[in-house]
Amino acid sequence: MATFISVPLKKSSEVDLVKPLAKFVIASYPAAEEQGEYVRAVEELNKLRKNALGRPLDKHESSLEIILRYYDQLCAVEPKFPFSENQLCLTFTWKDAFDKGSLFGGSVKLALASLGYEKTCVLFNVAALASQIAAEQNLDNDEGLKAAAKYYQLASGAFGHIKDTVLSALNREPTMDISPETVGTLSLIMLAQAQEVFFLKATSDKMKDAVIAKLANQAADFYGDAFKQCQYKDNLPKEVLPVLAAKHCIMQANAELHQSVLAKQKKRFGEEIARLQHAAELVKTVASRYDEYVSVKDLSDKINRALAAAKKDNDFIYHDRVPEVKDLEHIGKAALVKATAITPPISQKFTDLFEKMVPMAVQQSMSIYNQRKGETVNRLVGTMREATNLCNGVLASLNLPAALEDLSGDSIPQSIAEKARSIVQQGGLQSIEQLIRDLPELLTRNREILDESLKMLDDEETTDNELRTKFNQRWNRTPSGDLYKPLRAEGANFRNILDKAVQADQVVRDRYNAHCDMITLLCKPENELNAAIPSANPTKTLQGSEVVNVLRSQLAQLDEIKKERETLEGEIKAVTFDMSTTFLTALAQDGAINEEQLSLSQLDQLYSAYNQRVQASLRSQEELLGQVQTSHQEFSSLKQSNTEANQREEVLKKLASAHDSYVEISSNLREGTKFYNDLTEILLKFQNKCSDIVFARKTERDELLKELQQSIAREPSAPSFNVPAYQSTPATPGTPAAPAAGPTPAPRTVFAGQPQQPQPPKSQPPARPPPPNFTPQAVATNPTNTPPTGAPSNNPPPVAPPSQAQGPPYPAYQGYPQYFQMPMGYNPYPYGQYNVPYMPYQATPGQGGYPGAPPAGQPYPGYPQQPPQQQPYYPQQ
Secondary structure (H helix, E strand, O other): OOOOOOOOOOOEOOOOOHHHHHHHHHHHOOOHHHHHHHHHHHHHHHHHHHHHHOOOOOOOHHHHHHHHHHHHHHHHHHHHOOEOOOOEOOOEEEEOOOOOOOOOOOOOEEEEOOHHHHHHHHHHHHHHHHHHHHHOOOOOOHHHHHHHHHHHHHHHHHHHHHHHHHHHHHOOOOOHHHOHHHHHHHHHHHHHHHHHHHHHHHHHOOOOHHHHHHHHHHHHHHHHHHHHHHHHOOOOOOOHHHHHHHHHHHHHHHHHHHHHHHHHHOOOHHHHHHHHHHHHHHHHHHHHHOOOOOOOHHHHHHHHHHHHHHHHHHHHHHOOOOOOHHHOOOOOOOOOOOOOOOOOOOOOOOOOOOOOOOOHHHHHHHHHHHHHHHHHHHHHHHHHHHHHHHHHHHHHHOOOOHHHHOOOOOOOOHHHHHHHHHHHHOOHHHHHHHHHHHHHHHHHHHHHHHHHHHHHHHHHHHHHHHHHHHHHHHOOOOOHHHHOHHHHHHHHHHHHHHHHHHHHHHHHHHHHHHHHHHHHHHOOOHHHHHHHOOOOOOOHHHOOOHHHHHHHHHHHHHHHHHHHHHHHHHHHHHOOOOOHHHHHHHHHHHOOOOHHHHHHHHHHHHHHHHHHHHHHHHHHHHHHHHHHHHHHHHHHHHOOOOHHHHHHHHHHHHHHHHHHHHHHHHHHHHHHHHHHHHHHHHHHHHHHHHHHHHHHHHHHHHHHHHHHHHHHHHOOOOOOOOOOHHHOOOOOOOOOOOOOOOOOOOOOOOOOOOOOOOOOOOOOOOOOOOOOOOOHHHHHHOOOOOOOOOOOOOOOOOOOOOOOOOOOOOOOOOOOOOOOOOOOOOOOOOOOOOOOOOOOOOOOOOOOOOOOOOOOOOOOOOOOOOOOOOOOOOOOO
């Protein structure tokens, strides 16, 4: 079987999709039926990921279908959930597909809170598994050839799609296996292999040699392009480059072979021989350089037989001149393959689990639309309420309608009595004071929630900044300060809202304090209220006058306007319209939503008529109030003017104003209570959002710290050094020589079905010189600073190795910030930390000195010179 390149799958860590997605569903979709359906869909999505990524997959179409379904589901889910680092934060961890690990078993991996990263890695596995399935096909039959070509083209399209989208999907440097250079090369390789399969199919079908030659030449061109990219970018395993070079030559040789048959048919015998010779040279190159990877024995035999026959015929019969290869006509090319376009859904069995859930773009547009709608309703209702308050204030200042009812001068006017009963029914002072006492508690609760939420962000950001200062450029994740900007802006907005609410609360309290005495008077029994109102001389003569009748008619018209406004307010609040259909249609047609244009147009249609009715009501009130003021002047001139009447009228005005203030204050306080309670729910969601992102950041931080610790542990603790020459010990007779050190061949993991080659044994370090004998008692009796005594020698005395294992002379290594040395009992290289006693060398009887010892005062040959005034590596006494 021909050698084809297949790609290993990436491996992913387990991720719990249920908890964060279900939490978002419950918070965003209060309806019980929708909520349950979406939560079940989230659980199904989690199962789908486990099936696609959490277990080994067979090299079969059914396994590929599982990955495709998961990829399609990710594409469908992406616009419906706010996946991002500062909203719905899910961290996905993937390992580099081509990483072999290290001495400590580590592996290059990347963790990102990005659904685009998850999609990219899943699509890489789609391409990788497709390449493995294609490599497993039986190329001796048509079904196997068709399947192999199909899967290679799918793999090429998937790798090409990653090349075009990976940088925008990740917004940071990817691992080497999914970098644009790597996946671009893999896409070319898969396309070349698909073209080769078509060449094999054409050969099997015994098509015309001209067609087969063009197919082979195109395959050689694809392999050549892939070889160039792979040669310039060392980002694929070492086995790929020789296979691509071999395939390039083999396809060229096949093209020349079939083109030589065409030349023979045209009786161009010299061209036939030239092409066969070129093919033979190409195959010979493959056999001499790449026989470990590709076998070309059959092709070589076929070419050589054809060449021998062609030369024999030409030598004895035709005597045609054999041209140079450079003078031969170029062979044409025929590309029958094309990378499969990746347009979700790719799976044949795909069903959208969240089909009923509207996309996030529609959700956001709906949120803005509802905000615009609320502003429109509040504007209309607020305009009417302001007009009503203005009307009540004007009437209260004129003591109407109490002045018309108080013509007797000694009884409580009917309107004042009704106002007093209304206040008592609403709870009087006690209810309003209770509402005032509740507000600070509600405010404090909201402030605590907000402060706790922002404190979580502050604590995590402080930790992130400390680690960034500690590890510098190694700490290569998004800074918390940048990531939390939207959340902090949201928190600042909440704080601003609370500050404005405090100001509004104070305004309400001031108004209550201003009218508290009169409200208290209205809450008293009727006899006490009547006694508190000053008496005045009767003005019964005005009861049947025309002015009184006109005033009563005008006041009745004002009351009718107020009632119409209450009805109109209810109608405005009851207006509903489902804009989601409009937004979905716009998204499907244009791919984007112009929310402002659509919302304003729809709101104008819904509320333009109500706006006209509100304005008409305002105009009617303005005209009536002008008429009331004119009539009241006539009424006042007819009334007998005295001090008692003025005092009574003043008190009645204050009582009417107190009633209106009570109603407004009570309404404001209830609205304030509702506002704080509603804000509490919003702040709790904000707190959950902060908690989720902080938890995700902590998880990501722990992963990154673990990787950094492993990478620091893998780094050499000192630069490389040369072993001194005098430490080299020649091998004794009968002792096998140490194996020569050489380059270690790279493990061959990129080929499906090929076993890994055993690694040659590592070269052993040269043997140490035998330790000299010494007497411990002699060391103990010598003073610390006494020079060692012994037989004079021309050589400086070497150092006897201490009982602890002695290492190479490593220089002092400070390590990374906050990186602590191991305790002395565990550190095999504690140089310069403790003064270990230095044992003088005692010559062993019968043992010769070191060979080639230099004169006294000179170093041994090959030993590195020490600069003057430099402390020795080993501790001296």
